[in-house]
Amino acid sequence: MLQALAKASAALVPRVAGWVRTMASHQLLVAPPQALLKPLSVPQQLLLGPGPSNLAPRVLAAGGLPMIGHMHKEMFQIMDEIKEGIQYVFQTRNPLTLAISGSGHCALEAALLNLLEPGDSFLVGVNGMWGQRAVEIGERIGARVHPMTKDAGGHYTLQEVEEGLAQHKPVLLFLTHGESSTGVLQPLDGYGELCHRYQCLLLVDSVASLGGAPIYMDQQGIDVLYSGAQKVLNAPPGTAPISFSDRARNKAYTRRTKPFSFYLDLKWLANFWGCDDKPRVYHHTTPVISFYGLRESLALLAEQGLENSWRQHREATAYLHGRLQELGLQLFVKDSAIRLPTVTTVAIPAGYDWRDIVNYVMDHFGIEITGGLGPSMGKVLRIGLLGCNASRDSVDRLMEALKEALQHCPKKKL
Numbered sequence: 001m002l003q004a005l006a007k008a009s010a011a012l013v014p015r016v017a018g019w020v021r022t023m024a025s026h027q028l029l030v031a032p033p034q035a036l037l038k039p040l041s042v043p044q045q046l047l048l049g050p051g052p053s054n055l056a057p058r059v060l061a062a063g064g065l066p067m068i069g070h071m072h073k074e075m076f077q078i079m080d081e082i083k084e085g086i087q088y089v090f091q092t093r094n095p096l097t098l099a100i101s102g103s104g105h106c107a108l109e110a111a112l113l114n115l116l117e118p119g120d121s122f123l124v125g126v127n128g129m130w131g132q133r134a135v136e137i138g139e140r141i142g143a144r145v146h147p148m149t150k151d152a153g154g155h156y157t158l159q160e161v162e163e164g165l166a167q168h169k170p171v172l173l174f175l176t177h178g179e180s181s182t183g184v185l186q187p188l189d190g191y192g193e194l195c196h197r198y199q200c201l202l203l204v205d206s207v208a209s210l211g212g213a214p215i216y217m218d219q220q221g222i223d224v225l226y227s228g229a230q231k232v233l234n235a236p237p238g239t240a241p242i243s244f245s246d247r248a249r250n251k252a253y254t255r256r257t258k259p260f261s262f263y264l265d266l267k268w269l270a271n272f273w274g275c276d277d278k279p280r281v282y283h284h285t286t287p288v289i290s291f292y293g294l295r296e297s298l299a300l301l302a303e304q305g306l307e308n309s310w311r312q313h314r315e316a317t318a319y320l321h322g323r324l325q326e327l328g329l330q331l332f333v334k335d336s337a338i339r340l341p342t343v344t345t346v347a348i349p350a351g352y353d354w355r356d357i358v359n360y361v362m363d364h365f366g367i368e369i370t371g372g373l374g375p376s377m378g379k380v381l382r383i384g385l386l387g388c389n390a391s392r393d394s395v396d397r398l399m400e401a402l403k404e405a406l407q408h409c410p411k412k413k414l
């Protein structure tokens with residue numbers, strides 16, 4: 001075996017003599033990639049898919065600020081400001097509020113890994129992709145998972161949730177506020193109170209809705225709420241706001257077993273984010289520059305005011321819906337009361353392949369929209385108006401592109 005390897009590397013040497021450098025007895029076997037010797041090239045695009053969205057200019061500028069240490073006092077100050085910003089956008093006074101160093105999925109894992117223990121009963125609203133992911137993670141933890149499965153486009157009434165609570169006696173219920181794979185906005189009034197009557201905690205995903213649709217964590221009795229930076233916040237993907245109520249904190253802190261993840265262990269994170277009375281202890285090296293961006297995106301939302309941001313999304317999306325219908329397109333979610341004001345799902349027009357439309361709009365106009373995801377795959381096109389992209393100007397640019405796409409993309413005779 002060793003002989004064969006030696007023969008093979010000897011045969012390689014003459015061909016790669018230009019770059020092989022010898023250090024002691026080792027040779028470099030992998031050449032510097034040609035692709036990295038060229039300048040980085042990234043196209044300018046208008047990101048009107050379900051996320052990520054374009055970065056707000058102030059967030060982009062924050063990415064160029066000097067690096068500081070993750071344990072420096074200036075960084076702890078920035079983390080404290082992020083925490084206050086999250087408390088504002090979540091409308092919560094929970095002291096246990098922080099940002100996860102990871103994407104929305106990581107925040108979901110943080111919630112589930114800390115709240116569920118093997119054998120716990122876990123009730124999940126599966127009306128799209130995100131409930132499916134919660135089921136998958138819950139099963140990996142060894143929870144007894146009870147999916148309440150609905151067709152894409154559905155949502156949960158209080159009565160349906162109560163039936164699930166009574167039947168399965170879960171310790172935790174998962175609901176998605178903004179179901180970005182289907183375009184549905186889940187109502188939340190009364191659900192927290194209902195869960196608490198059944199000794200159950202309420203966990204809500206607001207990755208696609210935060211800042212675009214009203215949510216009131218404390219008043220709605222939500223025990224764990226998480227979101228992502230890359231949607232309405234117009235910040236880079238990779239950081240995720242999350243907050244735990246006192247009830248949720250007690251459940252996580254009195255568990256019988258340690259959570260399987262050290263990286264996402266709530267007690268460690270809480271300490272690192274200054275949420276307990278102890279001195280902060282190093283846990284992991286945080287994404288410092290991404291946290292600058294998150295801080296700036298929360299500052300922008302604080303300056304604008306939540307109500308103004310909600311109105312901006314409602315108005316831009318209503319304008320989009322009107323323009324789509326003028327073009328003869330059908331909205332996928334029939335009940336206007338549960339349409340998500342950030343991500344719109346449009347039924348794929350008869351005779352077209354959704355990929356042709358998505359590709360045309362990108363290739364000819366540099367605008368991103370996407371097809372469906374999970375249960376809505378092949379059924380819808382998805383259009384996101386997120387944060388600074390929630391404007392009439394974005395809609396007008398997209399409508400010009402869509403109109404042309406419908407004229408030029410092949411259409412099967414029906």
Ligand SMILES: Cc1ncc(COP(=O)(O)O)c(C=O)c1O
Nearest residue numbers: 103104105130178180207208228
């Ligand atoms: C509603 C919702 N939840 C969770 C996620 C997962 O977030 P991430 O891709 O940041 O992990 C997404 C991403 O699109 C989402 O829209």
